[in-house]
Amino acid sequence: MTTASNPLLVGKSALxxxxxxxxxxxxxxxxxxxxAAITLVARRESQLADITSQLRAEGHQAQYVVADVTRSEEVARAVSAAVAAYGRLDVAFNNAGVGAEPKPLHLLDEEVYDTVMDTNVRGVWNCMRHEIRAMLPRGGTIVNNSSTAGLVATxxxxxxxxxxxxxLGLTKAAATEYAAQGIRVNALAPGSTRSEMVDTWLRDNPDMEQHLLQSALVPRIAEPDEIAxxxxxxxxxxxxxxxGTTLSVDGGWTTR
Known part of the structure; x- marks a missing residue:
């Protein structure tokens, strides 16, 4: 098992x-x-099972729960599993999200709009509500994954x-409401990062990668570990x- 020499999250239960x-x-x-002892949440069980198995083989504490963040009852089940396994919930990284094929607004299907908003907004809403309830007795930390698209029109x-x-609005509201109760809420605004969604988008829009590289002070696409x-x-x-802050991790893209 490889661990950091001065670990950031030792003893924490994280979702x-x-x-x-x-x-x-x-x-x-x-x-x-x-x-950290972690509870992994997503809809795809085979991938979750593989990651969890690898982490356990390395000596880490890890479990997974198959859940859809758009469904409040499934999020509640995931949070309950974290508390049941590790005694509490200290940390939550609300990272689940979905993108969509770039289209002009007037051509965008309503179903696409609904899917994006339900996953990216209602999903964070659902997660924070259940996470905060679990954290209120002793405090905790929540990080919501936004995007540079949450700061500027990308x-x-x-x-x-x-x-x-x-x-970002939900993050600021929750930070204001719960800071006095020992719950810190912040957001990340990653720039373009290697992922299934971004790789598919760049494959379908081959000229876009060069545009993105030219717009950043560090001219490359981020690796997922850098955001993590x-x-x-x-x-x-x-x-x-x-x-209540938003930390940009974008290679300087939003400074332009």
């Missing part, structure tokens, strides 16, 4: 949504390395931009005075 691939799967590895579909702006590292720090006690 990670969207954990079957991409940033969520990377967060599972990083959080375990930093000492070249993606309007529904995605609206949903990621809404995540930032999430781990925000979730840790070392970020104890960081509340």
């Amino acid at each position: 990670i949504t969207g954990a079957s691939a991409g940033i969520g799967a990377a967060a599972a590895r990083v959080f375990c390395r930093e000492g 070249p993606v579909t309007a529904a995605y931009i609206a949903s990621k702006h809404a995540v 590292e930032a999430a781990a720090w925000l979730c840790s006690d070392r970020a104890s005075f960081v509340v």
Whole structure:
């Protein structure tokens, strides 16, 4: 088992949504390395089972729950599983999200809009409600994964931009309501990151990658681990005075 020499999350019970691939799967590895006992949540059981098996084989504490974040009762079940297994919930990384093919707003199907908003906004809403209830007795930390599309209009579909702006609004509202009760709520705004969603988008829009590279101070696409590292720090006690903020992890993209 490989662990950090001075781990960020030692002794913490952490829940990670969207954990079957991409940033969520990377967060599972990083959080375990930093000492957390984790509960992984996603809809795809085979991927969750594989990741959990690998982590356990390395000596980490890990379990998974198959759940859809758009369904409140399934999120409640996942949070309950974390508390049942580890005695409490200290940390939550609400990472689950979905994108959509870039289309002009007037051509966007209502079904696409509904899917994006339900997953990216209602999903965070559902997660925070149940996580906060579990954290109220002793405090905790929540990090919601937004996007640079939550800060500026990026070249993606309007529904995605609206949903990621809404995540930042929910983050600020929850931070304001619960900071006095010992619950810190913050958000990440990742730039373009290697993932199934981004890789598919770039494959279908081959000219877009060069545009993205030209727009960042660090001209490359991020690796999922780089976003997960930032999430781990925000979730840790070392970020104890960081509340209600949005941390951009975008290679300087939003400075342009």
